[in-house]
Amino acid sequence: MKVNPEKEIIENLAKEILVAARTAPKAKGIDDLIFGLIMEEKEKEILAQEMEKIGDKKGSAFKFFKRDAESVRNSEAIILISVNFTKPLGLNCGACGFSCDTILNCPKSDLDLEGPICAMKLLDMGIAIGSAAAKAKDLCIDNRVMYTIGVAAKKLNLLPGQVIIGLPLSVKGKNIYFDRKS
Numbered sequence: 001m002k003v004n005p006e007k008e009i010i011e012n013l014a015k016e017i018l019v020a021a022r023t024a025p026k027a028k029g030i031d032d033l034i035f036g037l038i039m040e041e042k043e044k045e046i047l048a049q050e051m052e053k054i055g056d057k058k059g060s061a062f063k064f065f066k067r068d069a070e071s072v073r074n075s076e077a078i079i080l081i082s083v084n085f086t087k088p089l090g091l092n093c094g095a096c097g098f099s100c101d102t103i104l105n106c107p108k109s110d111l112d113l114e115g116p117i118c119a120m121k122l123l124d125m126g127i128a129i130g131s132a133a134a135k136a137k138d139l140c141i142d143n144r145v146m147y148t149i150g151v152a153a154k155k156l157n158l159l160p161g162q163v164i165i166g167l168p169l170s171v172k173g174k175n176i177y178f179d180r181k182s
Contacts, residue, residue, distance in 0.1 A: 006171055010076040011039055013139050014169055020135035021081060021128040027120040028089050033128055036080035036159050048072040050152040067180055068148040074176050075168035079132060080153050082161030083125040085117045095119030112151040114162035125163065132167055142170040144177035 002008075018035050026033075038044055048069035055065030072078060088100035096103055096119045109115045129145055136143040149166020153159060170176045 007076065010141075010169065010171055011037070013141060014039075014077045014079060016139065017079060017132050017135045017141075017167075017169070021079075021132040024124075024128040024131040026124045026127075027091075030089065031124075032084050032086065032121055033125060034082040034084050034159050034161055036082070036153075038078040038080070038158075039076075044072050044075070044078060047078065047149065047152055047156065047158075050156055051148055054148075054152055054155065065148045065151075068146055071144070071146070071168055071177055071180065072149060072166075074172075075170050077169040078149060079167040079169065080150070080159055080164055081125060081129055081132065081167065082150075082153075082159040082164040083117065083121050084159075084161035085121045088118055089120055091120065093119065112147075113154060113164070117162050122163065125165070129165055129167065136167070136169060142172070142175040142177060143167050 014037055018037065021033070021035060022031075038047065051065045051069035051072065055062050055069070058065065088103055090100050092100050096116050098106055098116055103116055103118065106116050133143055133145060144167070146166045146168060149168065150164035153164045153166060158164070168177070
């Protein structure tokens with residue numbers, strides 16, 4: 001008899017979730033998203049420690065980084081979704097605050113994430129994140145979209161791209177992301 005065999009399938013289910021994100025619609029059919037999957041305890045711990053370090057550096061208003069680090073440690077898997085913006089779509093919509101002719105020449109921000117970035121690419125990312133979260137829920141896997149994971153993943157250079165978001169996955173008797181204390 002196997003005890004708690006549901007834990008054995010989380011990697012395959014995480015890959016199904018990534019399929020939902022990958023196949024989400026993209027502006028002009030151009031896919032600039034990059035995905036990652038963290039399963040190993042050592043990798044989760046490195047990510048969690050970086051999140052705590054960022055929380056300490058930013059101060060008490062950012063203690064939620066430490067709370068989210070505990071969520072990372074307690075998750076079975078972490079999905080990373082990154083947008084790697086390298087070429088404007090040529091729409092000149094202005095939503096990013098620039099034109100497609102000038103956005104790549106603008107100075108890059110030195111903040112948690114890197115901008116400016118094409119607003120359509122961020123919309124693509126948002127649709128992919130929504131698709132991933134919905135698929136996880138369809139599979140009865142608890143999850144939460146986390147900016148904090150993305151900030152740490154970016155600092156650790158885990159994926160190329162200007163913006164990274166994390167989606168931790170949990171298979172436990174209680175949703176570990178529901179009533180967390182800040």
